[in-house]
Amino acid sequence: MKKVIVGNHAVSLGVKLARVEVVSAYPITPQTQVVEMLSEMCASGELAARFIKVESEHSAMAACCGASAAGTRTFTASSSQGLALMHEMLHWAGNGRHPVVMANINRAMGPGWNVWTDQNDSLSQRDTGWIQLYCETNQEVLDTTIQAFKLAEAVDLPVMVILDAFYLSHTSEPVEIPDQDLVDEFLPRREARLKLDTSDPRSFGSLVRPEDYMEMRWDQQQAMTTALRMYEEIDADWKILTGRRWGAIEPYRMDDAELVLVTSGTVTSTAREVIDQRREDGEMIGLLKVKMFRPFPSAAIRRALRGVDRVAVLDRNVSPGHSGIFAEEIRAALYDVPPDDRPWLHGYVLGLGGRDVTPATIEEIIERAWAVDTPPREDLWVGLKT
Amino acid sequence: MSQVMIKELVPRRELVDPGHLACPGCGAPLAMRLVLKELGEKTIVVLPACCWSIIAGPYPQSSLHVPLYHTAFETAAAVASGIRAALDVRGDTDTTVMAWAGDGGTFDIGLQALSGAAERNEDFLYVCYDNEAYMNTGIQRSSATPWGAWTTTTPRSQPQGTKKKDILSIMAAHRIPYAATACVSYPADLLEKVRKAKSIRGTRFLHILSPCPPGWKFSDEQSIEMGRKAVQNRIFPLMEVEDGIRWRFTMETDGDRVEPYIKAQGRFRHLTDEDMVRIQDEVNARWEYLERMVASSP
Missing domain, CATH: 3.40.50.970 (Thiamin diphosphate (ThDP)-binding fold, Pyr/PP domains)
Known part of the structure; x- marks a missing residue:
């Protein structure tokens, strides 16, 4: 029903x-x-x-x-x-x-x-x-x-x-x-x-x-x-x-992706929309949804992201004094990937305290992730008022 | 009470093993032994942090022959509520759930959970064995420590400066079906109250005075005597309150002077004659209050 x-x-x-x-x-x-x-x-x-x-x-x-x-x-x-x-x-x-x-x-x-x-x-x-x-x-x-x-x-x-x-x-x-x-x-x-x-x-x-x-x-x-x-x-x-299953992680449109967004929660749905559109336009972009945070599916995440150029982790959270928490965990998981296959990891902090994460927010992150030409040193906070 | 009557009154079963880890002369294992004799094997005990966390024995041992759930300091009444709900929902209504907490876990940190459970009239027996300070951590004051007492956080130069919290009145104010005081020095009275509490459904509260030789500073063999002095001199009157309104003394007293009790304990050694008068006035005032409660009971 x-x-x-x-x-x-x-x-x-x-x-x-x-x-x-x-x-x-x-x-x-x-x-x-x-x-x-x-x-x-x-x-x-x-x-x-x-x-x-x-x-x-x-x-x-x-x-x-x-x-x-x-x-x-x-x-x-x-x-x-x-x-x-x-x-x-x-x-x-x-x-x-x-x-x-x-x-x-x-x-x-x-x-x-x-x-x-x-x-x-x-x-x-x-x-x-x-x-x-x-x-x-x-x-x-x-x-x-x-x-x-x-x-x-x-x-x-x-x-x-x-x-x-x-x-x-x-x-x-x-x-x-x-x-x-x-x-x-x-x-x-x-x-x-x-x-x-x-x-x-x-x-x-x-x-x-x-x-x-x-x-x-x-x-x-x-x-x-x-x-x-x-x-x-x-x-x-x-x-x-x-007829339904969810998976500890869910790779979405990741075939040959050069840039992968990693998301959790409802930000995932918004990101799917943007990725669908960009895939239609021929962009090599995909999504990895993380459902299970503890125990952390490190091996599955490594398998999914190995060989990808760039990974952008979207964190609706922050560990003050360090970084977005999913980014921190995924960074640690990727350390075991040999350097040649290890993606650059970009951390993005967004949507804190319920601030809306719109398709435009996701677009901005994707543009930034493509534009960077050295491995980023710290997270970017998206949508901050200046 | 003659020896013969005591023998008939006290159930023979032993649910506390003698190899427990209490200090010599401790009132707390005696209190547990007596209470479990009356409650029997179909009892589940909830134990927050207190002296009994140690007395019960370390993993993989237990000095009790009933199931025991150790829990965090402030949670005895909440955990007991959960166990009761689980037993009820699975159709076990005759097992008694007993929360067994010290004065710190009852008067201080556990009071919120206890108040919540009492307001909901959760069906369990809550026993506070009161040794009048945080004894397990090394004799720090609680809100059950009497005025004037030395503890390691109320040094002799600045002893306990507040009155002992009136937990019986607090519990009676929740209008629970049964609240009572008892003392290990009066086992017949204690057993009678446990028997009565066991027969009632809803929240039942039993406040047991449990003399502590190292904390109160008296020698091991004097524990029972110390309890008698407290009861007989109106410092710890034995009584019960039904439905929060029917107050009754359960034991006559034969004295009204605090001095023999106070002078017998090293924790009060620094007190002056003036202090003694102050304590006497306080005990008199509380006794009069209790007499009024008893006299006005329906």
Whole structure:
């Protein structure tokens, strides 16, 4: 069944189809529609879940850890300041190996107060042990939400499904809603490998001395590596059932491309339009969309970009004092490519705090990327007022 | 209470192993031992950062025979809410979820989560074992530290200058079904309260005074005596509050002088006679307040 829905409701419907058992959340713009719709679903019995209406995001994630440790499929959603407040418990979910799924609606960090999109909120949580999946369309949001539970529970790691504020969260798009039977087949009820169980009493998260701590982090690292492969398998299964797959990365019109734009989120859609036009005009230009940020698909990115002349990474985020964060990660991944095959990498910071990224913005980046005749030393900030 | 009655009252099961890591004379393992005797095997314990994070034992050991979830300092009530929701949604309504936090995790950093859970009337038992400072990190003051006390962050030249937070009234103000105080020195009273709390649904709060020999500066064998002095001299009255409105003393007191309690502990050694008068006035005032609450209860 096809419906025209906003991104936030694509999340809620995905959560319902996944038969989530415990939801714990706190309101924040622009995430609120996610939890409003889930509240209605829980109240009507359409979703047989307990909704804990906590007093803060910190408690939202704490309650999710508890519910997940007790063996249930667990969900929350947040944005920006809310996600930042959760930070300590994001680590707890990550290190505790709780397969919690959350939707984060990308929103800029304050001050100044800004409810519009950029990626600094989720990227600041890079090292908390969460899988991060960035979405481009509302269809991808719904599909990824369902896939996220399967992935999380397969590797016992939490997963963050990430979508741009307003460009997705509040924008209506046609979305194919899968049948419940199909989702049930894809995603059976969670059976936790270990849980809080009075018939098998165990201690979770106790004091761990130096002689054991590193092995726990190593296991987590191995699970992240498994998640890379596992996502491709899950995505392939999803394609068999629905005809759709998304990929950890998606190369687009990259055949013989000399310049490749690397994007994530909704900037991708805008870039596709521009690239389609330029390809029509015979320009050797392509696009690489990065969906999975943790674990980082370094090998796949290397394969995709090896031999390309120039790579322009578009970052709707910045690490103050360094560079755009995707650019930094991709630069590191490309270091393993032999120098003769290694592209020049151009970093472009754009669209912070929800500033519009239009086809003209993309055109400007492409023109600049072609024009430069030495490897660029630092990122360019696009569209800055002077 | 005769020995025979105590024997009949105290369930025989032991869910705390003797090889735990508490200091000699610590009230906290005794409190856990008594509470779990009454709650039984079908209990899940949530433990934020506190002395018990150590007492429970390091990985891969545990001194408890029930499932235990260690969590971040301020999250006991929120995690307990999540576990309760998970058990309920899977149809397990008879397992008791117990959050077990120290005074720092309750009075200070965990108060927001506790208030939120109490407002939602989450169905769990929250126990605060109160040793009146951050003992696990080396005796730093909390908002449960009594006025005048020395700690490592309230030196003798500038001891604790604020009154102990009235956590019982705060919890009663949430109108939760059950809130009570108890002390390890009075196991029968404590067990009776746990039994009662176990039979009630909704948020139940138990505030247990847990004497701490290294933190309060008295010798190991005096812990029980210290608790008795606190209770009998009205410093820590034993009582319960139902639905936030029905207040009741559960133990008669036979004294009203603070001096025997204060003088017995090194943390108060620097106090002057004037200070003693001030503490006495404060204890008297609080006792009168509690008497009024009891007298006006329906």
